[in-house]
Amino acid sequence: MRADARSNHERILAAARALFASDGADTQVDAIARRAGVGVGTVYRHFPDKDALMGALVRERFIAFNEQLREAISKGEQQPFAALCEALRANSTALAEDAGTRFAFMRGGERVFAHAHDEVEEYLALTNVLVDRAKRAGSVRPDFDVADVPMLMCGVCATIDAGKGGAGWDWRRHLELVLAGMAAAVAEPSVTSGGTP
Amino acid sequence: MRADARSNHERILAAARALFASDGADTQVDAIARRAGVGVGTVYRHFPDKDALMGALVRERFIAFNEQLREAISKGEQQPFAALCEALRANSTALAEDAGTRFAFMRGGERVFAHAHDEVEEYLALTNVLVDRAKRAGSVRPDFDVADVPMLMCGVCATIDAGKGGAGWDWRRHLELVLAGMAAAVAEPSVTSGGTP
DNA sequence: ACCTGAACACCGTTCAAGT
DNA sequence: ACCTGAACACCGTTCAAGT
Numbered sequence: 001m002r003a004d005a006r007s008n009h010e011r012i013l014a015a016a017r018a019l020f021a022s023d024g025a026d027t028q029v030d031a032i033a034r035r036a037g038v039g040v041g042t043v044y045r046h047f048p049d050k051d052a053l054m055g056a057l058v059r060e061r062f063i064a065f066n067e068q069l070r071e072a073i074s075k076g077e078q079q080p081f082a083a084l085c086e087a088l089r090a091n092s093t094a095l096a097e098d099a100g101t102r103f104a105f106m107r108g109g110e111r112v113f114a115h116a117h118d119e120v121e122e123y124l125a126l127t128n129v130l131v132d133r134a135k136r137a138g139s140v141r142p143d144f145d146v147a148d149v150p151m152l153m154c155g156v157c158a159t160i161d162a163g164k165g166g167a168g169w170d171w172r173r174h175l176e177l178v179l180a181g182m183a184a185a186v187a188e189p190s191v192t193s194g195g196t197p
Numbered sequence: 198m199r200a201d202a203r204s205n206h207e208r209i210l211a212a213a214r215a216l217f218a219s220d221g222a223d224t225q226v227d228a229i230a231r232r233a234g235v236g237v238g239t240v241y242r243h244f245p246d247k248d249a250l251m252g253a254l255v256r257e258r259f260i261a262f263n264e265q266l267r268e269a270i271s272k273g274e275q276q277p278f279a280a281l282c283e284a285l286r287a288n289s290t291a292l293a294e295d296a297g298t299r300f301a302f303m304r305g306g307e308r309v310f311a312h313a314h315d316e317v318e319e320y321l322a323l324t325n326v327l328v329d330r331a332k333r334a335g336s337v338r339p340d341f342d343v344a345d346v347p348m349l350m351c352g353v354c355a356t357i358d359a360g361k362g363g364a365g366w367d368w369r370r371h372l373e374l375v376l377a378g379m380a381a382a383v384a385e386p387s388v389t390s391g392g393t394p
Numbered sequence: 395a396c397c398t399g400a401a402c403a404c405c406g407t408t409c410a411a412g413t
Numbered sequence: 414a415c416c417t418g419a420a421c422a423c424c425g426t427t428c429a430a431g432t
Contacts, residue, residue, distance in 0.1 A: 001395095002395065002396070004396080004397090028425080029424080030424075030425085039398040040399070040426080041397065041398055041428080045396070050425075106303075109221075109362060110363050147365070148370065150364075151364075152371065152374065154352070154355050154356060155349070155355050155356055158303075158351050158354070159351060166307050169348040170348075173345065173348070174345075174348055174349065174352060177345065177378040177379065178374065180338075180377075181374040182374065198414095201415080201416090202414080202415065202416095225404090226406060227406085230418095236418055237407080237408095237417080238408080238415095238417055238418070239415080239416055246406080247406075247407095
C-alpha cells in the first residue's frame with residue numbers, strides 16, 4: 001500500500017471514531033471524509049460501506065482487548081479469579097473511554113462483527129484460559145461458561161452508553177454486580193430454584 | 198377522537214411494532230403506513246416523527262411492566278426476594294416476545310424514553326416496593342439500589358437482541374446471573390475489594 | 395494506483411388539495 | 414376533523430474524470 005494511502009486509511013478511521021463518538025447515528029460519511037481531509041470516494045475505496053468502517057473499529061478494539069487479556073494471563077497465575085476480574089475491568093475501562101467504538105459495538109449488527117471474526121475467536125480462547133483457571137480454583141460457579149463473558153460484557157457496554165445519556169447509571173457498579181454473580185458464592189434458594197434449569 | 202382516527206392510531210402502532218420487529222433499522226415510515234392501510238401523512242398526523250412512534254411502543258411496554266409489578270407486589274408478601282425475581286422474569290419474558298418494542302428500547306435514545314417519562318417513574322416506584330421488602334428481609338445486598346434494576350435490565354435487553362442474532366446467547370442465563378449478583382450472598386474477597394468503593 | 399466530487403437513489407418529512 | 418400522496422430535503426453510494 002502506498003504511503004499516502006496508508007495515511008488516508010488511518011485518518012479515515014480516526015475521523016470515524018471521533019465522529020461516531022460525538023454525532024452517533026447522525027454521523028455522515030461526508031463528514032468523516034471532510035474531517036479526514038479526503039473525498040467521499042476515498043472513504044469508499046478503503047471501506048466498502050459504513051458497516052466496514054464500524055467493523056474496522058470493532059476489530060481494533062478486540063486486538064486491544066486481547067492484549068489486555070494476555071497481560072492478565074501472564075500476571076495472574078496465583079490469583080486466577082482476581083486476574084479474570086482485572087481483565088474484564090481493563091476491557092470495560094477501555095471501552096468506556098472510546099465512545100466511537102461503543103457506537104459500533106451497539107449499533108452494528110452481525111455484519112459489523114463479521115469484520116472482527118478472527119479477533120473475537122481469539123478473545124474467547126484467551127478469556128477461556130482465565131475462566132478455566134478460576135473454575136479449577138473453585139472461585140467461579142462450576143456452570144459458568146466462557147460464552148457468558150461476552151454476553152455479560154454486552155450488557156455492561158449497554159450500560160456505559162445509556163449511563164452517559166442522562167440516566168446516570170454507573171457501569172462500574174453493573175460490572176461489579178456481574179462479577180459477584182460469576183463468583184462461586186452461595187446463592188439464595190429462591191434464585192437457583194426459579195431459573196432456567 | 199373520531200372512531201376512524203382511533204382505529205388508525207392503533208393500526209399504525211401495531212404496524213410499527215410488527216415492522217420494527219422484522220425489519221429493524223430498515224423499517225420505513227412508508228411501509229408502516231402501507232401496512233396500517235393509511236397514507237404517510239396520517240402517520241405523521243398521529244405521531245410527530247419516528248421517535249414518537251418508538252416512544253409510544255416504549256410507553257405501552259412500561260404500562261404492561263407496571264401491571265406485572267403490581268401483581269408481584271400483591272402476591273409476594275411472604276417471599277419478597279422470590280417476588281422481585283419473578284417480576285423481573287415476567288418483565289424480561291414480555292420483552293423477549295416483543296422484538297418491535299425491543300428495537301425501540303435499544304435504538305431509541307433519550308428522546309424516545311421521554312415519551313414514557315411518567316410510566317418510567319411509576320416503574321421505579323413499584324420496583325422500589327419489591328426491592329425494599331427484599332432488603333428488609335436481608336435477601337438482597339444492602340448496597341443495592343432501585344436504580345440498579347433498569348441498569349441491569351438494560352443489559353438483559355441487549356442480550357435478548359444480540360442472542361437472537363446468531364450469537365446464541367441465552368438471556369435467561371444472563372438474568373439468573375444478575376439475580377445471583379443482587380442476592381445477599383457472601384462474595385469472594387477479590388471481588389469486593391477490587392471494584393469502585 | 396489512488397483520489398475527487400458531482401450525480402444518483404433512497405427515505406424521512408411536509409403541505410396543498412381532498413373528504 | 415381527518416386523510417392522501419406528490420414533492421422536497423437529506424444522506425449513502427457510485428462512477429467518470431483527474432493525478
